[in-house]
Amino acid sequence: MRTALRMRSIAPSATLGMAAKAAELRRQGKAILDLSAGEPDFPTPDHIKDAAKRAIDENWTRYTPVPGLPDLRAAVAASFAASYGVTAPTEAVIVTNGGKQALYNFFLATLNIGDEVLVPAPYWVSYPDMLRLAGAVPVPVPGSPDRGFLLSVEELDRAVTPATRALILNSPSNPSGAQYPAEALDAIMAWAVDRDILIIADEIYDRLVYEPAKPASMSVHFAKHPEHVAVTGGLSKSFAMTGWRVGYCLAHPDVVRAMSTLQSQSTSNVCSVAQKAAIAALTGPLDCVERMRRTFARRRDLALDIIAGWDLAVCPRPNGAFYLFPSLAGYYTSAVPDSKALSEALLAEVGVATVPGAAFGDDRCLRLSYATSDAILEKALTAVGAFLKRL
Secondary structure (H helix, E strand, O other): OOOOHHHHHOOOOHHHHHHHHHHHHHHOOOOOEEOOOOOOOOOOOHHHHHHHHHHHHOOOOOOOOOOOOHHHHHHHHHHHHHHHOOOOOHHHEEEEOHHHHHHHHHHHHHOOOOOEEEEEEOOOOHHHHHHHHOOOEEEEEEOOHHHOOOOOHHHHHHOOOOOEEEEEEEOOOOOOOOOOOHHHHHHHHHHHHHHOOEEEEEOOOOOOEOOOOOOOOHHHHOOOOOOOEEEEEEOOOOOOOHHHOOEEEEOOHHHHHHHHHHHHOOOOOOOHHHHHHHHHHHHOOOHHHHHHHHHHHHHHHHHHHHHOOOOOOEOOOOOEOOEEOOEOHHHOOOOOOOHHHHHHHHHHHHOEEOEEHHHHOOOOEEEEEOOOOHHHHHHHHHHHHHHHHHO
């Protein structure tokens, strides 16, 4: 069967692909230690699940407004106010089927064919392909592990051309966990306004920031620069709600209306029951989020202590999310020459699932998730270290 030409420009998600490969090996009876997962290993908190059960019992099972239930849009706006002191109208918020749809619909609603978009590398695997599907051109801007993968305004500026339309800024980052402090965000915002560049801030991990770092958000610039900044997020990571598929976008009301039109012709509304659960998450107690955040911080430190024993590794200390992105190029050999070969060798020979850094735009590295138990994390990283030593 012939498929569309556009499909030749994109590839399946590398992270989902590795997870599927690990799952298949498990079905074959092989013991796999999974460090590839991009989701919390915690259950959704009880009060959120209870809200969903009530919604079913109360027959909240019909279509809702395309951009989301008014109460949920208001709760998203209120969460920005509570976290960052941001005042945003409800009409500046749209609810989407996960943070991924928020980004994709935003790209389709704001980018034209040939627009260039700066994408700091390493980057989340889906950014380039989503941009290509929107007709835009991803322009990677490489960061360095020696500087924690954070980019300066000067580095961004060197990548600008007359075709540059936007910048994607993912903080905290998937895959590196790098987080831009508030003063860095301020400098990038001032640069973007001066250059007439639109910033799309992907802040899906913004509640998972570890001391001494402090949460920081581009949303603080929304009131003053609504035509130059938009923020996407969701409940998947911070509330352990990956399967519920609830994301959102804070953007200029004109863009929100365009995204709503697009969504009305593709998916319509987010699941009505999931929206009710999302309201409970955003308006309910946050002690569950804090427990997860503290657990992730402890696991990060456990993992870093083990990786410190890998003599040829360079691994920045992440301030957020739940990933490590060590540079392991010092271990490459003729038999294991790149991140894909190393990731496949680790899976086949020691039963540890990782994701090759090439999928994130940096072939020197592997992405290691610490969204798993302490026991699995310690056992898996010890096995990886022993394998690297043999190389």
